[in-house]
Amino acid sequence: MDLDGFMSDVTxxxxxxxxxxxxxxxxxxxxxxVVTADERYVRARILERMVEPDRVIMFRxxxxxxxxxxxxxxxxxxxxxxxxxxxxxxxxxxxxxNLSILKFLGxxxxxxxxxxxxxxxxxxxGADFDPKGRSDDEVMRFCQSFMTGLARYIGKDVDIPAGDxxxxxxxxxxxxxxxxxxxxxxxxxxxxxxxxxxxSPLRTEATGYGCVYFAREILARADEVLEGKTCxxxxxxxxxQYTAEKLIEMGARxxxxxxxxxxxxxxxxxxxxxxxxxxxxxxxxHGGLEEYARxxxxxxxxxxxxxxxxxxxxFPCATQNELDVDDARTLIANGCRLVSEGANMPVTYEAxxxxxAARVSHAPGKAANAGGVAxxxxxxxxxxxxxxxxxxxxxxxxxxxxxxxxxxxxxHGYGSDGWVDYVRGANVAGFLKVADAMLAxxxx
Numbered sequence: 001m002d003l004d005g006f007m008s009d010v011t012x013x014x015x016x017x018x019x020x021x022x023x024x025x026x027x028x029x030x031x032x033x034v035v036t037a038d039e040r041y042v043r044a045r046i047l048e049r050m051v052e053p054d055r056v057i058m059f060r061x062x063x064x065x066x067x068x069x070x071x072x073x074x075x076x077x078x079x080x081x082x083x084x085x086x087x088x089x090x091x092x093x094x095x096x097x098n099l100s101i102l103k104f105l106g107x108x109x110x111x112x113x114x115x116x117x118x119x120x121x122x123x124x125x126g127a128d129f130d131p132k133g134r135s136d137d138e139v140m141r142f143c144q145s146f147m148t149g150l151a152r153y154i155g156k157d158v159d160i161p162a163g164d165x166x167x168x169x170x171x172x173x174x175x176x177x178x179x180x181x182x183x184x185x186x187x188x189x190x191x192x193x194x195x196x197x198x199x200s201p202l203r204t205e206a207t208g209y210g211c212v213y214f215a216r217e218i219l220a221r222a223d224e225v226l227e228g229k230t231c232x233x234x235x236x237x238x239x240x241q242y243t244a245e246k247l248i249e250m251g252a253r254x255x256x257x258x259x260x261x262x263x264x265x266x267x268x269x270x271x272x273x274x275x276x277x278x279x280x281x282x283x284x285x286h287g288g289l290e291e292y293a294r295x296x297x298x299x300x301x302x303x304x305x306x307x308x309x310x311x312x313x314x315f316p317c318a319t320q321n322e323l324d325v326d327d328a329r330t331l332i333a334n335g336c337r338l339v340s341e342g343a344n345m346p347v348t349y350e351a352x353x354x355x356x357a358a359r360v361s362h363a364p365g366k367a368a369n370a371g372g373v374a375x376x377x378x379x380x381x382x383x384x385x386x387x388x389x390x391x392x393x394x395x396x397x398x399x400x401x402x403x404x405x406x407x408x409x410x411x412h413g414y415g416s417d418g419w420v421d422y423v424r425g426a427n428v429a430g431f432l433k434v435a436d437a438m439l440a441x442x443x444x
Contacts, residue, residue, distance in 0.1 A: 208242025210371015
C-alpha cells in the first residue's frame with residue numbers, strides 16, 4: 001500500500017471534495033507506516049473502512065421568512081464512525097457548508113474524539129443557512145424545520161450534535177426545544193445547551209481555553225511559559241475570543257484578531273476589556289474589526305491575514321486552509337516557534353510541511369482544539385447523572401484532558417532527534433484506539 005495509490009482511490013470515489021481529500025491525505029500519510037507494520041490492519045483493510053462514513057444523511061429544510069416568503073435550504077448529518085461511542089460532533093450553519101467540508105470535519109472529529117479518551121465517535125452536520133442578519137423568529141423557524149428533518153437520526157446513545165460556526169446558544173436552544181417536542185422526552189441528545197436546561201459550565205470557553213492549555217504543555221517540555229510571549233490570533237468569533245482571554249490571563253501579549261474584512265494589529269497588546277468589547281461587537285452589534293481600530297487606536301489591515309506580524313506563537317482560529325505556504329515561511333522568518341490550531345485544519349497541507357521541515361511545533365486541530373468536544377462529553381456525563389459540576393471542577397477536568405492528549409501526542413510523535421511531530425503523534429494516537437475497536441467488532 002502506498003500513499004499516492006490510496007489517495008487516487010479516495011479521490012475517484014469522492015470526486016469534487018477537496019477538503020475531504022486533504023484531511024484524508026494528512027492523516028494517512030502519518031499513520032501509513034503503523035498500518036503497514038501490522039498485518040491485522042492490512043488484512044482487515046482498516047484504512048479503507050475508516051475513510052468511508054457509516055452514513056450520510058441529506059434532507060430538505062423548508063421554512064418561512066418574516067416576509068412570508070418560502071425559503072429552501074439543504075441539511076446534512078455525516079455519521080462517520082461510532083466504533084468507540086455514539087456519533088459526536090457539531091452542527092455548522094453557514095453558506096459555505098457542503099458535503100466535502102462536513103465529511104472532512106466528521107473524519108477529523110473521529111480521531112479528535114478518540115484523543116480525548118472519552119467514549120465518543122465522530123460525526124458532523126449542518127446546513128447552507130446563514131443566521132447572520134436573520135431575526136430571532138427566522139432563526140427559530142429554520143432550526144425547528146432543520147430539527148424536524150434530523151430528529152429521527154439522533155439521540156443520546158446514537159448521535160449527539162452540538163454547536164459549531166453559526167450555531168450558538170440561541171440556535172442550540174431552538175434545536176433542543178424542537179427535539180424535545182418531537183420525541184416527548186428530555187435527554188442529553190444535544191450538547192452546548194444553556195446552563196438553565198442541562199448545559200455544562202465552561203462549554204462556551206472550552207475550545208479556546210483548551211487550545212491555550214495545549215500550547216502551555218508544549219512550552220513546558222522546553223521549560224518555558226506563556227508569560228511574556230507575543231501571540232497572533234486569527235478569527236474573532238467564539239474560539240478566537242476565548243483563546244485571547246486565556247492567553248491574556250496567563251500573561252501573554254495578544255496583538256491580533258481578524259475577520260472576513262481584514263485584521264487588527266494592537267502592538268501594545270490587548271486587554272480583557274478589549275476582548276470583551278470584541279465579544280459584544282461580534283455577538284450583539286455584528287460589526288467589523290475596523291471599529292476596534294477606531295475605538296482603541298489600533299491599525300486595521302483590510303483584506304489581509306495576521307501572519308505577517310512578528311510573534312512567538314500563532315493561533316489560527318478562523319477557518320480551514322487560512323494559513324498557506326507563504327504565511328508559514330513569513331511566520332518562521334519572524335521568529336514563530338509554535339502554531340496551535342484553534343480552528344479545524346486551518347493550515348494547508350503544504351504549509352504544514354514547511355513547519356515540519358523547520359521543526360516548528362505544530363499542534364493540529366484534532367489535538368489542540370479538542371477541548372470543546374471534551375467538555376461536550378462531560379456535559380453528556382452530567383446529563384446522564386442528572387447533576388452539574390462547578391466551573392472550577394470542569395476547568396480542572398479540561399486541563400487534565402488536554403494534558404493527557406499532549407502526552408499521547410508526545411508518545412507517538414517523539415523522534416530520534418528529540419523533536420516531537422505533533423501532527424504524527426495526534427494522528428497515530430487517534431487512529432490506534434479507533435482501529436483496535438473496529439478490529440474487535442469483526443467485519444462490520
